[in-house]
Amino acid sequence: MNCFNEEIFQKYVDGECSETEIDQIEAHIEKCVECKTNVELLRERSENIKKQINALVGDVPEMPGISTLIKEKKPVIPIRKKLAYGMAAASLFLLIVLFFGKSQQSQPEETILFYNIDYEIDANKPLTEQEMVLYITDENGFGLNNDSN
Amino acid sequence: MYRVAVKMIGDKDAVRDIVQEVFVCLYEKGKGTDEINNYSAWLYKATYFKSIDYLKANKRFSKLETIEDRTCQEESYEQKEVKKMIQNALNKLDPKNRFLVVLYSEGLSYKEMAEITEINFASVGKTLSRALKKMEKELKTEYYELF
Numbered sequence: 224m225n226c227f228n229e230e231i232f233q234k235y236v237d238g239e240c241s242e243t244e245i246d247q248i249e250a251h252i253e254k255c256v257e258c259k260t261n262v263e264l265l266r267e268r269s270e271n272i273k274k275q276i277n278a279l280v281g282d283v284p285e286m287p288g289i290s291t292l293i294k295e296k297k298p299v300i301p302i303r304k305k306l307a308y309g310m311a312a313a314s315l316f317l318l319i320v321l322f323f324g325k326s327q328q329s330q331p332e333e334t335i336l337f338y339n340i341d342y343e344i345d346a347n348k349p350l351t352e353q354e355m356v357l358y359i360t361d362e363n364g365f366g367l368n369n370d371s372n
Numbered sequence: 373m374y375r376v377a378v379k380m381i382g383d384k385d386a387v388r389d390i391v392q393e394v395f396v397c398l399y400e401k402g403k404g405t406d407e408i409n410n411y412s413a414w415l416y417k418a419t420y421f422k423s424i425d426y427l428k429a430n431k432r433f434s435k436l437e438t439i440e441d442r443t444c445q446e447e448s449y450e451q452k453e454v455k456k457m458i459q460n461a462l463n464k465l466d467p468k469n470r471f472l473v474v475l476y477s478e479g480l481s482y483k484e485m486a487e488i489t490e491i492n493f494a495s496v497g498k499t500l501s502r503a504l505k506k507m508e509k510e511l512k513t514e515y516y517e518l519f
Binding site for chain 1 (some may be wrong): 374375382479482497501504507
């Protein structure tokens with residue numbers, strides 16, 4: 224019977240064998256008692272040595288954190304995206320200018336009105352029968368005539 | 373890193389300095405133009421080289437009993453002796469094999485171990501198997517001498 228060497232068994236114990244190798248080893252150790260014992264001993268040896276070496280460490284002291292050691296690369300914005308952002312910003316600026324320009328134009332203009340009072344006092348008549356004319360005109364001379372008694 | 377360095381050299385005070393030195397080295401490297409592709413592997417490697425430097429520098433001096441050793445009353449005499457025995461067995465391996473066994477005890481895969489130790493991936497299994505066998509033999513001898 225062709226037995227495997229210790230190196231292959233060590234790999235098998237450590238879970239480093241390929242699927243084909245695992246199948247071959249498992250088929251072999253089913254038949255060969257000596258190799259089966261060897262595999263069990265190797266597994267035991269590996270576990271014991273790992274356990275014993277790890278027992279050397281004890282409590283691990285807390286290490287302080289480290290920051291800003293690794294330089295972060297700034298994300299590169301593609302030129303098409305840059306162009307799209309630029310266009311959007313320009314359109315927004317144009318809209319704002321148009322809106323404010325229009326709103327300023329729609330404000331009512333100031334009109335100056337002139338008035339003139341024409342009256343004649345008749346001393347023989349009572350106050351309620353006295354005559355008075357009020358002329359209201361704009362700066363161009365157009366306006367309303369308001370007659371009042 | 374701390375765990376790996378403790379397993380490599382055993383002296384916890386020296387390990388704190390080593391970890392600090394590795395981070396200083398990483399910081400200096402970060403300032404330069406050299407890029408590190410695999411940070412995890414780089415840190416393991418740097419810890420290994422710093423540990424080796426420490427071992428070389430302190431080869432002539434025998435380790436004195438530290439305050440920690442004297443004040444730690446929780447561990448029994450037997451536990452301390454077992455730890456010493458494991459450390460001795462590890463120290464009997466050559467540095468590269470010791471590092472491989474230490475990485476193995478940390479649960480790293482063969483691929484990761486090959487990348488860190490720069491051993492050919494195909495020979496990781498063979499090297500590890502031999503190192504573990506040697507360590508087992510050393511442990512058995514030490515255990516026989518001790519008890």
